[in-house]
Amino acid sequence: MASAAQGSLPRYVVQRLLLMIPMIWVVVTVVFLLLRVAPGDPVSASVGGRLSEEELDRRREALGIDRPLWQQYLEYLGDVARFRFGESLSDNRPITSIIIDNGGATLTLTLGAFLVALVIGIPLGLVAGRRRDSAADVGIRLFGITSYAVPVFVTGLVLVLLAGGTGWPTYDIASPITKFQVEPVTHILLVDALIAGDMGAVGDVLQHHVLPCLTLGLLLCGVFIRLVRVNLLMTMKGDYVEAARARGIPERYVVRRHAFRNALVPLITVLGLQVALTLAGAILTERTFNWPGLGTQLVDYLNARDYPAVQGLVTFFAVIVVVTSLIVDIVNALVDPRVRY
Amino acid sequence: MSVPTTASSGPVVRAEDVRVWYGTERGPVRAVDGVTFDLRPGEILGLVGESGCGKSTLGRGLLGLLPDGAKMDGALEFRGENLLTLSKRELAERRGVDLGMIFQEPLTRLNPLMRISEHFRETLRTHEPGLSKAEMDRRALDVLRRMGIPPTRYRSYPHEFSGGMRQRLMIALALVLRPAFVVADEPTTALDVLVEAQIIRILHDLRREFETSLLLITHNLGIVAEACDRVAVMYAGEIVEIGDARQVFSDPQHPYTRELLRSTISLSTTGLHYIPGAPPDLVEPPPACKFHPRCPDAMQVCATRWPAPVQLPAGSRAQCWAAEERNRLIRLTEDERRPLERRELSVADEA
């Protein structure tokens, strides 16, 4: 039994990898169908009026939207399988280069937000759980509920107002001069600035990250506070916690080694589940702070009714969610020995 | 490590008039209500009684493991030292080394994220900080072997063991520090009968190997008859009878003990005997003898005056007017001796 449980980790990973295929297939299909049931002709919607009638027809043909749905669907599946996402209609950019050019900004925003949420959420959740029903607990819970319930753009606006007058950057990912000077290598501005060794630029980019990451981080931190608090309350009442006390383990170690650790395990799973919420929040945050990320692009293309671009970006978002859920499952299996069955 | 302060023949644990109550919205739940007993080195005391009569509360109270909101009072000595005046930290230091506990649910008592080896090392490191890792592992493997757990499983996680094995792990974990006194709270209730017999044998052999005194809480009177030296019968927070196990079982002095014995399934009886009514509410227990609403022998005096515990000639101690009268320790008046009427009984029952 012991050896089976240990040997099954690679098998478990392969299993989860295989499971990804149907998950992505479902997502891709839903995206495809949703965009097809929307009324109207995407070509005339996005570039109509700007091009001649023949040119529009040529575009429709190139897109394949004059052909039967099932043919389009199969072709789309084939494209996705080969990681070919096509081009946007309105400005002829390959979807992959949209993802590469703008993905970096979204990546650093969301990672920063997770960091903010963990750094604020875990300690607050632990304090609230340890001192249940104290003034601190009540305050922290109120804070958690508020930060979760207040819409992203309101939080953003409040932060911008608070920063007003201090000269702290309140929009975009960097000042124009930094953007101009840093050579794009990875297209992740922060990393590029580090590669360039330009500490002034790094500082500038980091400063620009503070308010957006805080805004998105506060949204997530409410979820974490609640989860950590409830988990801690549960594990503190747990049988093995009492058993540890019965062995005379000092209370601080009982709390740290037995209660905290076990209370944080479900956080990994929830972290994975929050990726979808984070991406949704990121879109709103990016709009609020004029952030040059994928969310801003998505909204722009949606407004332009540029269906190929929207389809490509949404598919990409979905794949990200599926992939993170895979990573989360694997990390979970590494941390919690019971998962590997 | 503590050194016995009294002669080895003195009791390891001495409880006198111990009371435990839980604060609730309805008022205090008097779960343990004036319990007195002592436990000699290597002795096994069985603790029996219906569900909710306060057995676990007493067991936990002895180790200072009561939840927040519970209060404890009386005198509780471990090798002559009063445990109730110790600070929380001092009491925690006694747990594990002097006072051990084995719980009912072996499946959930081990931290799922920690290997068995880590459980042992944590416990040993806490109480004997000077030990080397090799020495800790040697000590742990030694007890595990005695419990029949192969050393190859030392680095396994709890979920990789069966229920019976996990209970043996818990016992090993409790014994690795050789505590002088262990409370085992229904250690076999969650296990099947064959495993139960095995665990009971292990517990029974403890005194030979470790000189451990054991308070064995159980619902199984068969186990008590087989494994215990003495037995304490608890009802509504009180020990109503305590004495030599064989003696008490062959000649129960308290009507509750008698009824409890009758209600166990035996091959010679057809049908199941049970004690009518239910154990009382411990917020407002019946006055005087708490058993009187359900006692077949109840008399007028039982509902008005509390029967103090008395040592009976047979050797056991019981708190019952009828037992005192039968043993000619008191003379009740005609009035006091009059049987409690059924009507009064049912009214009391409903109250």
Ligand SMILES: Nc1ncnc2c1ncn2[C@@H]1O[C@H](COP(=O)(O)OP(=O)(O)OP(=O)(O)O)[C@@H](O)[C@H]1O
């Ligand atoms: N935390 C608590 N708060 C309030 N009342 C409690 C608490 N724990 C136990 N009680 C009450 O105290 C009484 C004694 O409970 P206890 O668990 O000691 O009984 P027990 O004899 O061990 O029962 P069982 O045989 O079912 O294990 C019961 O009436 C129970 O409802």
Ligand code: SF4
């Ligand atoms: S004191 Fe009376 S009611 Fe109580 S057990 Fe004895 S006979 Fe029964």
Ligand SMILES: [Mg+2]
């Ligand atoms: Mg119990």
